[in-house]
Amino acid sequence: MSQAVITGVGVVSPFGVGAPCFWDALAQGRSAIRPISSFDARTLPSRMAGEVPVVDADAAWLREQAAALMTAAKSDAGTAALLGRIEQAAPSWQELGMLRDRKVAFAILAALEAWQDARLGPADTHAWLCLALGLERALLDDFLPLMTGGPAPDGRIDWSREPDAGLPATRFRAPVDVASTQVADILGLTGPVVVHTSACAAGALAVMHAASLIERGTADIVVCGASDSMLNPMGMGGMCRLGAPSPRNEPDACRPFDRRRDGLVMGEGAAVFVVEHEDRALGRGVTPLARIAGWGSTQDGYKATAPRPDGAPARKAMQAALARGRLLPGHVGYINAHGTGTLLNDPVEARAIRDAFGHAADHLPVSSIKGAVGHLMAASGAMELAACLMAFDRDLLPGTAHHHDRDPECPIHVIGPTPLAARVDAVLSNSFGFGGQNASVILQRWESRA
């Protein structure tokens, strides 16, 4: 049995900051999909998203949210120290342009909440950090001062103008690893920092990696998870150009596994976990939230533009997770699907689930939260694992927002918009990324062996 257990969780989601508001919203079957407000998206083909409810995730917002999180948590010297670091650092981050990428603030807040939730302190700062982060945010307007030709620029970038352009230190693109560096600095971590960048599978891979490190004895505690935001002109624009998002600018834009589905809807946010060796956690007097029981990863090796139609690699990822966890298909009580709501993904995943679970799939509840929060890209796997924890905490399985008429091409048992009350002991979460990277993780209800 795997010894890797989750002892803390932090979430920044389109429902707001904090894991409780995320779970409350899912438990109520709510959807956070609404028109984008953090930038002027009016001329983009798709203008709906699961957007964290803040227009400008700047230093003031970060400090305010961090203070609110710390107030909600146990107040002690360690808490005060963490808050003090943010109070001190946030203004300079702002000035240096580090917060121009929203996912930086999201990652910091989610990590803070997870750290507090796990009741960690100075004795734990040797922890590894395994964070999945999305693509750099492109800061296209920064190029303007470098363009030659005056009022009618000829469009050539003259890099010799850069030193005198008066641009912030973070310019042209936000570096991938800003968020991981800031999280490590704020928490005072001295262990290795690993950044996963495997697109939609990255968040799950980061959690899998943490569990592996624990199992191998390489680490006894890992802060892991993911943060992403593509809600910016180039991020949204690039996705629109790919044709992935639904062309309907409606709140029900994303309808996973529904006959009328026509694309995904973008989302943003962060989910961070503390993963520890079970003995360490129990020795600290902490009750784990779940056990990371099994995991598996595969690649399609097929096409950039589509998943492999037979779903075989996706099936193998699920089977690998079952095998590692020494579980049979019948042991799994719920699947949190990748379920993007695109025409291609959903039937391929459904086929893979049927092939992996056989007859057990007839009654195995499956849902996707992407209709409610959007596709969080690199953060999706981690956010969806956070959603899975609700199954153990509240005996409630998340519903599938906007799913009303199951596509016959998706012959699985899909939970509709209303969450399903059920007590399950093991849940599986799928993440299938652009480029064909597949990851499946199984969480098990933690029970004392005493």
Place this chain on the structure above:
Amino acid sequence: MKPVAIVGAGALSAYGLGWKGMGKKVVAGALLAAPLAESGRSHPGIISAEVGALPEARSPAEKRARGLMSRSALLAALAGRSVMEEAGWAGHAGDLGYFLGVGASCGDFAVIEAIVRASVEPDPGGQPVFSTPRFGERGLRACNPLFAFQLMNNFTLCHSAIQEGTTGPNAAFFSRGTGTVMALGEAVCALAEGTCTRALAGGADSAVYPMTLSEIMRQGWLQRGLIPAEGAGILALSADETGALGFVHDWAIQSCRGRSRALAMTALLARLGPHVAAADLVVLVPWGPPCHEELLLGHERLRRSGARVVDLSASLGHALAAAPALGWIAALDMVAHEGAEHALIISAGLDGDLGAVVMGRRGSA
């Protein structure tokens, strides 16, 4: 750790495509750098170690596939093909694992220029401003619909995986050095755990991409002696020792957070234990001369053991995510072809942490 067989390698660097003889060239220490060529118009006068002319596409399909690739992805794909052919795995990828250290996104910069150009409009005062609405209306149309596949960092791995048809365990690690060592470590662990029986591991990157060059210049690395480079290095690892060119005996990552690099180096060498004394070759992969000096602390201990110490960056500059992998491959060349018995490759990248790989000619001590 049970030694893992290396049954092939693929490398692309300023030396060109191929790895045999690479170690000798690194040992000879001649810096292969010249004023920026392809990117010369972006940053004139910068000395770099660029990859030269690339092999032509072998088919129309490959030419189309290259159109979707960033520079880094293309370098990885070429190195990936090379290592697959050498290992005899081409066309038989199956559940091959693939773990790669990748850098920042580097989509075709001419396309980015075109997008920005199309998104500019005059404000009421006649001054050009970037207009998000105009970006949506016109700027987006300046790029290929599949441009996103050039920008996504993971596609440095995925394009190669698609080309070779690999379907096993995998991960892309963002790397300014350490992430690449992590990629090798995960490949080794996957083999040890039986998750796969064969795996590719390495790194690919280009430090001469205009935005990357701008960043490292702004952060002061060039002024401190870093010579930007590009390349890709990939090892083929196998649970089957048949045809082994060498073996990975150990690997490690050492965080420098909260301690000096010198102390971190001490901790790293302590972690490697007897491998340090056993080494007859040490390949250092520092980001530049000041870092080389910091690593010399360990060098003095190694000098007492009589190991030959070479500096990859002194010959090939620093190719960010690709640098550690190129160091491994230079060491492999010395192990496989030049009589080295036990090599220690120590890398120190811009991320500030240390990585180490131990490589030996034989599978057992």
